[in-house]
Amino acid sequence: MAGTSVTTDRRARLLRALAREPNDRPPVICTGGSMSGVPEEVVARSGYSLPEAHLDAAAMAGLALAAARLTGFESVGVPLCTTVEAEVFDVGINLGDAATEARIVQEPYERSADVPRLPPEQRLQRGRVGITVEAVRLLAATAGDLPIIGNLIGPVSVAASAVRPEAFFRELRARPAEAHALIEHVVEFEAAFARALVAAGADVIVIHEDTATPALVGPKLFEQAVLPHLHRLIEAIKQTGARVLLHMCGSIERVEQQLDTLRCDGFIPDAAVSVHAFSCSHPQLAVVGNISTFLLHQGQPGQIASLGTRLAAEGVHVVSPACGLASATPLANIVALTHALAGESVP
Amino acid sequence: MPETPEDLHEALATAVLELDEVLTADLCNKAVALGYDAWTTIEQGLIAGMNRAGKLFDEEEYFVPELLIASDAMYAGLGILRPHISQANTIHGRRVVIGVVQGDTHDIGKNLVRIMLEVAGFEVFDLGRDVPAQAFVDRAVEVNADVIALSTLMTTTMTQMSKVVSILEEGNIRHRFKVIVGGAPLSQQFSDRIGADGYAPKAAQAVQLAKQLTGLVNAAA
Numbered sequence: 001m002a003g004t005s006v007t008t009d010r011r012a013r014l015l016r017a018l019a020r021e022p023n024d025r026p027p028v029i030c031t032g033g034s035m036s037g038v039p040e041e042v043v044a045r046s047g048y049s050l051p052e053a054h055l056d057a058a059a060m061a062g063l064a065l066a067a068a069r070l071t072g073f074e075s076v077g078v079p080l081c082t083t084v085e086a087e088v089f090d091v092g093i094n095l096g097d098a099a100t101e102a103r104i105v106q107e108p109y110e111r112s113a114d115v116p117r118l119p120p121e122q123r124l125q126r127g128r129v130g131i132t133v134e135a136v137r138l139l140a141a142t143a144g145d146l147p148i149i150g151n152l153i154g155p156v157s158v159a160a161s162a163v164r165p166e167a168f169f170r171e172l173r174a175r176p177a178e179a180h181a182l183i184e185h186v187v188e189f190e191a192a193f194a195r196a197l198v199a200a201g202a203d204v205i206v207i208h209e210d211t212a213t214p215a216l217v218g219p220k221l222f223e224q225a226v227l228p229h230l231h232r233l234i235e236a237i238k239q240t241g242a243r244v245l246l247h248m249c250g251s252i253e254r255v256e257q258q259l260d261t262l263r264c265d266g267f268i269p270d271a272a273v274s275v276h277a278f279s280c281s282h283p284q285l286a287v288v289g290n291i292s293t294f295l296l297h298q299g300q301p302g303q304i305a306s307l308g309t310r311l312a313a314e315g316v317h318v319v320s321p322a323c324g325l326a327s328a329t330p331l332a333n334i335v336a337l338t339h340a341l342a343g344e345s346v347p
Numbered sequence: 348m349p350e351t352p353e354d355l356h357e358a359l360a361t362a363v364l365e366l367d368e369v370l371t372a373d374l375c376n377k378a379v380a381l382g383y384d385a386w387t388t389i390e391q392g393l394i395a396g397m398n399r400a401g402k403l404f405d406e407e408e409y410f411v412p413e414l415l416i417a418s419d420a421m422y423a424g425l426g427i428l429r430p431h432i433s434q435a436n437t438i439h440g441r442r443v444v445i446g447v448v449q450g451d452t453h454d455i456g457k458n459l460v461r462i463m464l465e466v467a468g469f470e471v472f473d474l475g476r477d478v479p480a481q482a483f484v485d486r487a488v489e490v491n492a493d494v495i496a497l498s499t500l501m502t503t504t505m506t507q508m509s510k511v512v513s514i515l516e517e518g519n520i521r522h523r524f525k526v527i528v529g530g531a532p533l534s535q536q537f538s539d540r541i542g543a544d545g546y547a548p549k550a551a552q553a554v555q556l557a558k559q560l561t562g563l564v565n566a567a568a
Contacts, residue, residue: 094477100450101503103477165455166415173412211453215531218410249500250531254407293502294537323532324503 010074011147011203017317018204018243018265018286026312028319028341029288030067031268032077033151034208034247035321036101037067039329043098045070051095054081054102057134065139068146070331072338075204077149078135079128082210085153085190087127089115089162099327107164112171112182115162120192133196140201147204150197154209154248155186155233156226162186165211172217172225183229191236198240205237206245206268215250222255227262234264245288249323256281271295271322276314287315290322291337297326301336308340349374352383356391359424363396364403366413368420371396375427385431393424397466401551404459411455414550418462438468441561444487445496446474448507453500456530459550460496467554469494480510487524493561496553497543499530509541516542525560529553 013027030037043050046066053059064076081102083093092106109115124130132150139148153161159182160168171179194205209230214222230246237244247268252259259267259282266286269278271293279287290311295304308319319341325334349355355378362370371393378388400417403409409417443464447454454476464471472490474482487495497508508528515521525544528537538546544560547553558564 096450101501103450104452105477165453166458169412169455170415170419174416216411216455218407218412221410221412294505294532297502297506298540324501326503326506328506 009145011145014075014147014318015203015243018245020283020286020317023317025341026316026319027074028072028308028338029075029147029149030071030073030077030321030325031075031149031151031204031206031245031247032064032080033153033206034082034210034324035268036077036080037071037073037321037325037334038063038080038098039325039331039334040098040327041329041331042067042070042334045331050080050098051102054079054095054128055131057131057138060131060135061138061142064135065143065146068143071334072342073334074146074338074342075149076139076143076146077151077206078139079132079151082153082208084128084132085158085186085193086161088123088129088189089158089186091161101324101327104161107161109163110167112159112163112168112175112178115182115185117185120189123189124192124196129193129196133193133200136197136200136202148202149204149206150194150202150242151206151208152190152194152233154207154212154226155183155190155229156212157208157210158186158190159183160211169217172221176225180225180229183225184232187229187233187236190233194233194237194242195240198237198242202242204243204245206247207233207264208247210247210249213248213250214252214255219254223258227255227258231262234262238263260284266317268320268322275311275316279315279317286317288318288320289316291319293321293323293325293329296321296333296337297329299333301333304333305336305340308337312341352378352387353391355381355383356388356395359388359392360396360399363393363417363420363424364399366416366420368416368423371420371424372427375424379427379431385428389425389428389432393421393428394466397421397462398551401463401466405549405551411459414459414462415455418459421466439563440470441468441494441557441563442470442472442490442492443494443496443557444472444474444483444490444492445498446478446483447476447498447500448504448511449477449479450504450507451499451501452476454498456500456550457496457498460498460529460553463550463554464496464557467558469554469557480507480514483511484514484518484520488520492524494525494527494557496557497526497528500532502532505530505532505537508543512542525557527553527556527560
């Protein structure tokens with residue numbers, strides 16, 4: 001924007017946006033985690049492959065960085081899947097490939113009380129936690145001014161994958177003390193995981209509470225059983241100095257006011273949410289989003305570019321996909337979005 | 348304790364609705380001890396209660412945990428009453444093949460729809476989760492299904508649904524099955540676009556849709 005004195009450093013732009021400070025324009029990002037910006041076409045051109053990049057820090061960092069370069073997204077995020085925490089809790093994982101995301105195949109426990117209580121330091125040694133932290137460390141050395149995003153799956157969603165989800169959601173209502181004790185245990189681990197990610201160089205932590213949403217458990221149970229744990233995790237992350245974003249799928253209409261009790265910096269709403277209305281009713285939250293991933297996949301580049309510029313005009317603080325990208329999403333569609341927002345700075 | 352069969356059915360429906368598995372089992376045992384007709388007790392008590400719970404679910408008074416616990420109560424009661432069903436009761440015999448599409452393992456929504464379809468008398472073949480498109484088609488052909496019901500929670504796996512439709516078309520068997528889709532990120536528009544026969548946003552509406560598409564109820568009803 002002409003005459004502006006603000007720096008064009010991409011990290012600084014994102015941090016300003018998350019603080020709702022004046023900005024030259026909204027940055028356009030893709031967080032990683034449940035919103036990995038690595039569709040098949042990007043992977044194919046990156047020089048890296050999946051699932052190998054889930055298992056090696058240099059490849060994970062390399063693919064995340066290549067994806068940012070290819071797509072024009074102004075962030076790098078790891079991990080590139082939603083299964084790191086679940087694996088730490090003994091969940092069986094299929095790491096998939098470039099066409100099919102890594103996913104849970106076997107929840108190991110029938111009851112919350114059955115999940116072994118290991119100290120967080122011990123859990124940090126398990127699965128792909130170390131690889132993810134190391135990937136952040138490598139990105140801190142190689143990603144220049146790109147902000148680095150570490151991603152966590154929400155603690156209640158993790159608990160609902162350690163225990164078979166249906167059994168867990170029954171417990172949440174029928175034997176809440178047992179379910180809550182497990183979630184608290186998960187929060188302890190995730191707080192330690194987040195501290196390690198931030199110490200390695202993550203600027204922002206995004207919590208994806210993708211299963212235990214208000215739409216699924218209802219507003220009352222959400223307030224009693226999900227919100228307090230999110231609150232504790234967010235407080236723990238805030239102490240590190242990192243920014244915190246929260247994403248939940250589905251409708252949040254009936255819990256919107258409760259969201260204000262959380263001290264996160266920003267929220268990534270579902271594609272159906274009006275950015276303008278949300279921003280007006282939550283003046284302390286940066287609104288991040290909310291490009292329909294269906295449109296990104298099936299739409300035309302022109303439509304996608306117009307949606308991006310429309311969201312910017314409506315006052316979105318950061319432009320980002322609203323949910324997970326389909327692996328068949330055309331690169332040209334993503335580039336249309338980033339180009340519309342960032343102009344010629346995109347390759 | 349209720350005095351007449353009607354009172355017992357009403358108490359049973361209320362027990363299921365109020366998520367009381369112990370009371371549900373007690374009342375079913377009582378129905379058996381008193382020689383009440385098992386089939387009527389299932390229909391007027393257990394299924395009526397489950398349908399009321401399903402209605403509250405659609406009205407967003409109940410959510411997934413409540414519906415799951417209500418279904419536990421219903422199945423506990425069914426376990427007691429089923430052995431006492433006296434004669435072959437006429438059921439409509441419509442068949443549904445259901446599952447969560449490949450790439451997705453979120454199956455709670457699918458399970459709720461399965462429960463409500465069973466409550467409505469459908470014979471349900473549940474293929475589970477992370478199911479390849481071809482497997483839906485193979486199973487539907489094998490059991491001569493009326494409906495193929497596809498579920499996904501994830502935006503990343505929605506395209507698997509159109510793959511099922513394509514396989515049916517390529518095999519020239521599209522006309523033999525009604526394809527219905529459901530899941531949080533979906534819409535009627537998406538269903539139309541991939542050439543499915545219908546979309547339902549909620550479990551009970553999925554049952555209604557399956558009934559309409561298989562000619563059990565009039566679409567206008």
